[in-house]
Amino acid sequence: LAFGEDLTDALLRAMTFMIVASPCAVVLATMPPLLSAIANAGRHGVLVKSAVAMERLGEIDAAALDKTGTLTEGTPEVTAVRPLPGSGLDEDALLALAAAAEHPSEHPLARAVVAAAHARGLPLAPVTDFTAVPGRGVTAAVEGAVVTVGRAEAAEAADGGTVVRVTRDGTPVGTLTLTDRLRHDAPAAASALASLTGTAPVLLTGDNAHTAARVATATGLTDIRSGLLPEDKVNAVRDLQAAGRKVLFVGDGVNDAPALAAAHAGIAMGRAGSDLALETADAVVVRDELAAVPAVVRLSRTARRLVLQNLVIAGTAITGLVLWDLLGHLPLPLGVAGHEGSTVLVGLNGLRLLRESAWRSGQPQHR
Known part of the structure; x- marks a missing residue:
C-alpha cells in the first residue's frame, strides 16, 4: 500500500506471505521421525x-x-556351598541360613540363593529387621542371630563365579559361589x-x-x-x-x-x-535381548538424520516461497499448495521410520 499498490492485490500478497511464512513444516520436522522411531522400537520390544x-x-x-x-x-545358580570349619554348619544349614536372610530381597543373586534352598527342600526361618545395602548385601535377624550375606572382598572362585560371604553375629560361617551364563x-x-x-x-x-x-x-x-x-x-x-x-x-x-x-x-x-x-x-x-540396545541406538540416529533432512526441506521451501512472494508475484493458490505440500512432505518423510528396520542383520526380529 505504501508503494501505491492496489488494496486487493496488497491484501492477497499479504495473505500469501502469511501462509508461506508459517513454520508448520518446521514444527512437523521433528516429531514424526521421533514418534515413528518410538513406535518402531516398541514393536520390537x-x-x-x-x-x-x-x-x-x-x-x-x-x-x-x-x-x-x-x-x-541374570539367572545365576548356586554352584558351591562351603561352610567354614568350626562354624557348626553343614552345607544345608549354611544355605538355609543365607536363603532366609536373602528371602525378602529382589536381587538376582538373592533369588538364586532362595531357589537353591527350595530345590533342596530346606525350610526357611522367618526374618526381622531386614536391611539391603545396594552393592554390599543384606542383613537380617534370623532366629535371634544377625545374619549378613554380602560381597566377599578378596575371595575368588576358581571357575569365575560370584562369591558371597555369610556371617552370623559378625563371624564368617561360610561362602556361596554362584555362576551365571x-x-x-x-x-x-x-x-x-x-x-x-x-x-x-x-x-x-x-x-x-x-x-x-x-x-x-x-x-x-x-x-x-x-x-x-x-x-x-x-x-x-x-x-x-x-x-x-x-x-x-x-x-x-x-x-x-x-x-x-x-x-x-x-x-x-x-x-x-x-x-x-x-x-x-x-x-x-x-524382550531381554541385548542386541536390541545397538539396534535402538541405530534407529535413533536414523531418526535424527530424518529430522535434519526435514529441517532442510522445510527451511528451503519456506525461504523459496517467501522470496518468491516478496520479489515477484506468487499466486495465492500456488503459495497454499507449496506450504501444504512441504508440510505433508516432511510428515511423510518422518513416517518412513515406521517401516525402517534397524533390527535386521543380526538384530532382534519381531516374534
Whole structure:
C-alpha cells in the first residue's frame, strides 16, 4: 500500500506471505521421525519413554555395561556351598541360613540363593529387621542371630563365579559361589556398540576381578572395572563424561539405578530388571535381548538424520516461497499448495521410520 499498490492485490500478497511464512513444516520436522522411531522400537520390544529420550540415544559416543543381568542372563545358580570349619554348619544349614536372610530381597543373586534352598527342600526361618545395602548385601535377624550375606572382598572362585560371604553375629560361617551364563548375543551386541560409538564398551561391575575378566574375555571387552559399588559406577560414568563423552549405560539392578540416572542415556534390561532401574532408565528392553540396545541406538540416529533432512526441506521451501512472494508475484493458490505440500512432505518423510528396520542383520526380529 505504501508503494501505491492496489488494496486487493496488497491484501492477497499479504495473505500469501502469511501462509508461506508459517513454520508448520518446521514444527512437523521433528516429531514424526521421533514418534515413528518410538513406535518402531516398541514393536520390537524396546519401550522408549519419550521423544527426548529417543533423541538422546542417538547422541551417545561411549557405552558402559553392567555384568549381571546385562551381559549375562541374570539367572545365576548356586554352584558351591562351603561352610567354614568350626562354624557348626553343614552345607544345608549354611544355605538355609543365607536363603532366609536373602528371602525378602529382589536381587538376582538373592533369588538364586532362595531357589537353591527350595530345590533342596530346606525350610526357611522367618526374618526381622531386614536391611539391603545396594552393592554390599543384606542383613537380617534370623532366629535371634544377625545374619549378613554380602560381597566377599578378596575371595575368588576358581571357575569365575560370584562369591558371597555369610556371617552370623559378625563371624564368617561360610561362602556361596554362584555362576551365571553369558547371553548368546552379548559379543555381537558389544561389537555393534563399539562400531556405533567408535570405542569398545566399558564393563562396570560389582563382581570380583576374576569373574569380570572371564565375562569380558568372552564378550571381547578390554576396559574392565570390577569390585564397584553403586557410587563407583556413577563416578566411572561421570569420569567418561568429564572426558567429553556422551555415555550410554546399560544395566538392570538397584545397584545400576544411580548410574542410569547419571548417564547421558540409560537403558534397562526389563525381564529381570528392578523396579528402580526400570523407572530410572530412558528406555527398557522388554524382550531381554541385548542386541536390541545397538539396534535402538541405530534407529535413533536414523531418526535424527530424518529430522535434519526435514529441517532442510522445510527451511528451503519456506525461504523459496517467501522470496518468491516478496520479489515477484506468487499466486495465492500456488503459495497454499507449496506450504501444504512441504508440510505433508516432511510428515511423510518422518513416517518412513515406521517401516525402517534397524533390527535386521543380526538384530532382534519381531516374534
